[in-house]
Amino acid sequence: MAEKLVIIGSGPAGYTAGLYASRALLEPLLFAGYASGGQLMLTSDVENYPGYPEGIQGPEMMIELRAQAERFGTRILDLNVDSVDLSRRPFGVTSGKDSWDAEALIIATGAEAIWLDAENEELHKGRGISTCATCDGAFFRDKEVMVVGGGDSAMEEATFLTRFCPKVTIVHRREGLRASQIMAQRARDNSRIAWKLDRTVTSWLGEEGDFRGAVLRSTVDGSEEDFACGGAFIAIGHKPLTGFLAGQLEMDDHNYLLWKQHTMTSVPGVFAAGDVVDTRYKQAVTAAGMGCMAAIDAEKWLEAQ
Ligand SMILES: Cc1cc2nc3c(=O)[nH]c(=O)nc-3n(C[C@H](O)[C@H](O)[C@H](O)COP(=O)(O)OP(=O)(O)OC[C@H]3O[C@@H](n4cnc5c(N)ncnc54)[C@H](O)[C@@H]3O)c2cc1C
Known part of the structure; x- marks a missing residue:
């Protein structure tokens, strides 16, 4: 049976999408990737994420975000997604030899500083x-x-x-x-x-x-x-992690995903959140906000189908 919602990525955007989607009873399946936790695993003090007046260590914050997403039923696999097939319904998601079907997808794979x-x-x-x-x-x-x-x-x-x-x-x-x-x-x-x-x-x-x-x-x-x-x-640029999409979604000249309607990409049912779509703000709190937006959009889209 197809998953209702698959989320790809485990930074603030992916985990927040998981939190919202699981509280909406979508039972999302989240692929965390091999580098689970995203960019904040690489930093020490985070002093600008609301709710931590004394600041918090990046990895500690990501452990808490993961636990909060899991608390409401997000299922997390520490696997990288190698490819997706957006030409069929439900969509195909492949990691190694295994594959999954998904009615909707949220791409939250972030970006890497060069x-x-x-x-x-x-x-x-x-x-x-x-x-x-x-x-x-x-x-x-x-x-x-x-x-x-x-x-x-x-x-x-x-x-x-x-x-x-x-x-x-x-x-x-x-x-x-x-x-x-x-x-x-x-x-x-x-x-x-x-x-x-x-x-x-x-x-x-x-x-x-x-x-x-x-x-x-x-x-x-x-x-x-x-x-x-x-x-x-x-400050020589960032590289969004969109290679595994093999050009199936519209992107800008630097391979950032493009939103078409709210957080929906050029393929209906595929949503994007966080640094993978963000050429401007690139902050944990904005990524988390977009994760929330994508989950709400995915939920409404699934309901309308
Ligand atoms: C050193 C450093 C310090 C920072 N400090 C701050 C700070 O103090 N405050 C702040 O607000 N922001 C800070 N940022 C920026 C912040 O980390 C990012 O804006 C934020 O992490 C973006 O979140 P995201 O969820 O979009 O993506 P990311 O955090 O990049 O997470 C993306 C996730 O997707 C996974 N992934 C990628 N490809 C695949 C795939 N094919 N299959 C499965 N998973 C995949 C990756 O492994 C990763 O876990 C910092 C960034 C860096 C690098």
């Missing part, structure tokens, strides 16, 4: 190097930091960081910026922002837990210099 993969990056991920100024900027108060990237998001992150940091240096591999003129000008006009253009990061400096800066290499003459700072933000 890292530089410079030497020693693993040592400092989440402790010295971040990919989210909105999330982590306040932890770098009064420190000099660098932002890597030349697009709008790098300009935005750098400008935002000047609220906390006396000096923010933008490092970009070319002289020209990809950012829109208005964003680039705003950064240029900011006296707290400095520039290191025509340079790439070859490695990060400092022992684990003691971030010290980066080695920068000139893309013009190959010369290298040590650049000391107290933190780094990588």
